Structure formats: structure tokens, C-alpha cells
Amino acid sequence: MRRSHARANAGVSQAVSLPPFQALVDAHAAELHRFLTASIGPDLAEDCLQETFISALRAYPRLRHGEHLRAWLYTIAHRKATDAVRRLSRRPSTVAMDGLPPGREPSQPAHELADDGLWLQVRALPTKQRAAVVHRFVMDRDYRSIGELMGTTEEAARQNVRAGLLRLRKEMDR
Amino acid sequence: MSDVERRLTRGQTPQLDAERLADELGRRALEAGLADVAYASMDSPVGELLVAVTDRGLVRVAFADEPDDAVLGELAVRVSPRVLRLPARTDTARRELDEYFAGDRHRFDLPLDWSLVRGFAQGVLRATSRVPFGAVTTYRQVAEAAGSPRASRAAGNALGSNPIPIVVPCHRVLHSGGGLGGYAGGLDRKRYLLALEGSLPTTR
Numbered sequence: 559m560r561r562s563h564a565r566a567n568a569g570v571s572q573a574v575s576l577p578p579f580q581a582l583v584d585a586h587a588a589e590l591h592r593f594l595t596a597s598i599g600p601d602l603a604e605d606c607l608q609e610t611f612i613s614a615l616r617a618y619p620r621l622r623h624g625e626h627l628r629a630w631l632y633t634i635a636h637r638k639a640t641d642a643v644r645r646l647s648r649r650p651s652t653v654a655m656d657g658l659p660p661g662r663e664p665s666q667p668a669h670e671l672a673d674d675g676l677w678l679q680v681r682a683l684p685t686k687q688r689a690a691v692v693h694r695f696v697m698d699r700d701y702r703s704i705g706e707l708m709g710t711t712e713e714a715a716r717q718n719v720r721a722g723l724l725r726l727r728k729e730m731d732r
Numbered sequence: 733m734s735d736v737e738r739r740l741t742r743g744q745t746p747q748l749d750a751e752r753l754a755d756e757l758g759r760r761a762l763e764a765g766l767a768d769v770a771y772a773s774m775d776s777p778v779g780e781l782l783v784a785v786t787d788r789g790l791v792r793v794a795f796a797d798e799p800d801d802a803v804l805g806e807l808a809v810r811v812s813p814r815v816l817r818l819p820a821r822t823d824t825a826r827r828e829l830d831e832y833f834a835g836d837r838h839r840f841d842l843p844l845d846w847s848l849v850r851g852f853a854q855g856v857l858r859a860t861s862r863v864p865f866g867a868v869t870t871y872r873q874v875a876e877a878a879g880s881p882r883a884s885r886a887a888g889n890a891l892g893s894n895p896i897p898i899v900v901p902c903h904r905v906l907h908s909g910g911g912l913g914g915y916a917g918g919l920d921r922k923r924y925l926l927a928l929e930g931s932l933p934t935t936r
Contacts (some may be wrong), residue, residue, distance in 0.1 A: 578769075578804040578815035581756065591748040600746055604753070611757050615766045618813055676739050695740035726736050 578622045579615055584637030586628060587611075589697065590635050595605055596696040597639045597688055598646075606642050610635040632707045640685045680730045694719045756810065758818045767810035770821035771804065777833050777928075778898075778921045783822045786811060789843030790825050792895050795917040811847050835928070838865035840899045853890035855879060860891065863904045866929050870908045891918050898925065906933065 590610060594603040613634050623631075680688060686708070693704040693715075704715035736916060748902045761767040769791065771784040782803055784792040791811060794803045804893030808815050819826075831837035843860070846854055862877075863869050875887035891902040897917055903925040910933050915922035926932040 575809050576813035578808040579813055580771075580804065580815055580817050581801075583754070583816075587750060587753055588748050591753075594746045595745040596743055604748075607753065608756055608760060609859070612760050612764060615761055615814055615816075616764070619768075619785075662926070676736065677743065691740065695737060696743055696745070698741075723734070723736060727734065727738075730736055 568600070574623060576618065576621060577627075582614070582627060582631065583611060586631055590631060593632070593692055593697060594635055594639055596677070596680065596692045597636075598642050599677070602642045602646070606635070607639045610638050614667065626706075629709060630708045632708060635706070636685070636689050639689075643681060643685075674724065676730060679726055682729075683722050683725060687716045687725065690715055690718035691722040691726070703704055754817065756794065758816060758820065761814075761816055762818070762821065766814055767816050767818055767821060768814035768819035769807050770816055771807075772817065772819035772822040772826065773800075774822075774826045776829065778924055781829070781898075783825050783829070784885055785822050785825055786817075786845045786847070788845035790848070790899060791845040791847055792898060793829075793899060793919065795897070798915065801812070806848075809846075812829065819905075833897070833928070842899070844896060844900070848895040849893075852878060852880065852883070852886060856890040857894055857896075857900050857902070858889045860894075860902055860905060861900045863901055865901075866931055868904045868906050868926070868931050868933075871905055871913065872908055888914065892923055901925075904929075904931070 591603060591607050594606045596609075597603075598606060610631065614631055621627075663728065680691060683691065689708060690704055693699045694701075699707070701712045701715045701719070704719070705712040708713060708715060708718075740896050742803065758767065758770075768784055769784055770790075774781050774783060779796040780793040780800075781796070782792070782800055783790070784794075784803075784807055788876060790805065794800075804815050806872060828837060828840050829840055832840070846857075849857055858876050859874045859877035860869075861876075871884040871891070872881065874891070875881055875884045880886070891905055892914060894900055894902040894916065897903070903915060903922045905913065908923075912919055912922060912926075912933070923932060
């Protein structure tokens with residue numbers, strides 16, 4: 559009942575008041591870029607950022623409210639990063655067929671992210687752990703805001719960071 | 733803090749090239765047909781102008797007195813939230829305005845998008861858009877042309893909220909007695925535009 563009433567009002571003009579999309583780009587491009595660079599490396603980050611914004615732009619007018627837009631952008635960026643990592647891990651077989659050494663990482667972040675061994679391991683983490691670790695240490699966020707940005711709880715964020723760190727330490731000790 | 737944590741914290745990421753991002757994003761958005769409202773700023777003799785266009789045409793010209801946030805926010809709510817800063821898409825509009833201010837253009841050829849104006853106000857502004865360069869009219873005459881000869885006050889309100897000033901020449905509408913009347917962009921701008929067109933009434 560209430561719902562149909564709200565919809566009738568919404569018909570007059572767009573009742574959902576969303577900020578101009580450019581404002582989202584201006585406010586969040588730099589932090590999303592940083593998040594993506596740490597998550598998947600500088601070579602893929604820029605394209606991933608473009609894809610994140612294009613996906614967001616496509617869906618934008620269909621949003622039902624203008625809250626949590628930043629978390630929404632991170633959700634899309636996270637998904638794009640996961641897709642990119644998946645594509646990358648599928649690539650070696652095709653590369654091998656071209657006669658190039660199989661399994662070679664096409665993107666070496668050596669210059670931008672020193673310590674590249676560690677960053678390659680970050681990229682190899684399960685997706686939620688990767689995102690949580692990047693939020694915690696690269697973006698310097700507390701567990702509550704990580705939970706918010708990842709659409710989960712503070713406790714789940716803490717666990718993902720813990721599990722990710724454990725895994726990284728194990729890999730680095732090898 | 734463990735060694736791994738310390739190394740993660742030290743990770744430096746390269747700076748984002750914001751301009752390149754914007755160019756590329758704009759190109760992709762255009763290609764995908766997602767740039768519903770494109771805007772840019774331009775300099776003019778009456779101060780900086782914000783110019784916004786849609787697929788249908790020029791939808792908004794704003795003087796610097798109006799904060800960009802408010803102008804873009806209104807476009808987002810009333811036209812589409814897909815509002816992007818895309819100078820390339822506003823090229824035609826900005827060129828025609830430049831030519832007008834240089835005195836090389838007496839009539840705008842750009843199509844107009846009337847999305848921001850409804851009802852009687854749209855009638856008034858459409859009537860106003862037919863007043864040629866160098867001519868002037870009165871509030872009563874545009875009210876009459878819009879179908880309500882006695883609604884000159886309402887016509888004044890419609891002109892005062894003209895979303896496409898300069899191109900829809902509300903500055904050409906004066907008081908019947910010869911007074912300048914009002915102007916949303918301020919009387920100095922109205923005087924400037926009338927003088928540019930050689931139709932500023934001489935005052936005694």
C-alpha cells in the first residue's frame with residue numbers, strides 16, 4: 559500500500575535524487591584507482607577503473623536511492639578487479655600456444671609497487687581477503703569502514719584481513 | 733606490526749592521471765550512449781558560462797553567479813543523473829556563443845532541449861526565442877504570444893527562470909514604458925547584451 563503511494567509520487571518527476579555522475583568521478587576516482595592498483599597492479603588498474611565507472615554509469619539512473627554510493631562503487635570495482643584477475647590467470651595457456659614462456663606474469667609492478675613478490679601474492683589472495691587487506695593497509699581504513707565498503711560486518715572484515723595476512727605470511731616464508 | 737603488514741603499508745601506488753581518465757571515460761561513455769547530459773565551462777565577456785547539452789540540444793546556460801553544484805544537481809534530478817563533464821560534446825554550443833559575442837552571429841542554429849521548462853513558461857520562452865537580434869519586445873507581448881495577454885507578470889517569472897539565457901534571448905524583453913525590466917543574470921549583463929546587439933534604449 560505504502561509502496562504504490564510512493565511510486566505514484568515518484569511518477570511526477572524523478573523522486574530519487576542522485577548527484578550528477580561527474581561528482582562521483584571527481585570525488586572517488588583517485589581512491590578507487592589506488593584500491594585497484596594495489597589489488598591488481600598498475601597495468602590493469604586504469605582500464606579496470608574505466609570499466610568500473612562505465613558499469614556504474616550504465617546502472618546509475620536505476621538506483622533507488624542515493625545512499626552508500628561510495629560502497630556501491632567499491633562493490634563494482636571489486637567485481638571488475640576479480641574479473642581481471644580471473645582473465646589473467648586464464649591467459650598463460652593462450653600465451654603458451656603463441657610460443658611464449660607459459661605462466662609468465664604479463665604485468666610486473668616492479669617500479670610502482672616495490673616489493674613486487676608480496677604484491678603478486680596479494681593479487682593471488684581469495685577476493686574478499688584481497689579487498690580487505692588492501693582496504694586495511696593500503697587505504698588505511700578501520701574495520702568498521704571496511705565492513706561498510708564491502709557490504710559486510712566489522713567482524714567479517716577483521717576476519718578477512720586476518721586470514722589474508724596469515725596466508726601472505728605463509729607465502730612469503732616459503 | 734609484522735613484517736608483511738609493514739611492507740603492505742609502505743606500498744606506493746602511482747598517481748592517477750585525472751585528465752586522461754576523464755578523456756577516456758568521456759569517450760567510452762559517448763560510444764556507449766551513456767552521456768545523457770554533457771557540460772563544460774567557457775569564458776565570455778559576461779563572465780564564465782556553464783553550457784550543458786543533451787541528445788536533443790542545448791539544455792542549459794548558466795552565469796557564474798549560480799554555483800555549478802546547484803546547476804548540475806538540478807540537471808541530474810530533472811533531466812538525467814548521467815551528467816558528465818565532456819567539453820567535446822559542447823563544442824558546437826560554445827562555438828556559436830563565441831561567434832555571437834564576437835558579433836559574427838546574429839542567430840543561433842543549435843537545437844534547444846526544453847526539458848527544464850514546462851507549460852506556460854515554455855510558451856513564453858519559445859515566443860521569446862523568436863525575437864530577432866537587434867529587436868526588443870515587452871513582457872505583455874510575449875505573454876500575448878504565449879496565449880495569455882494579461883499574464884505579463886507570469887511571463888516575467890518565466891523569463892526570470894529562463895534556463896537557456898543569451899540563446900533564448902530573454903534580455904530582449906523590456907518594460908512597456910521603455911525601462912529595462914529585470915534580468916536573472918543581473919542588469920549589467922542585460923545592458924551588455926543589448927548594447928552588443930545595438931538595441932540598448934538610450935536613457936535620459
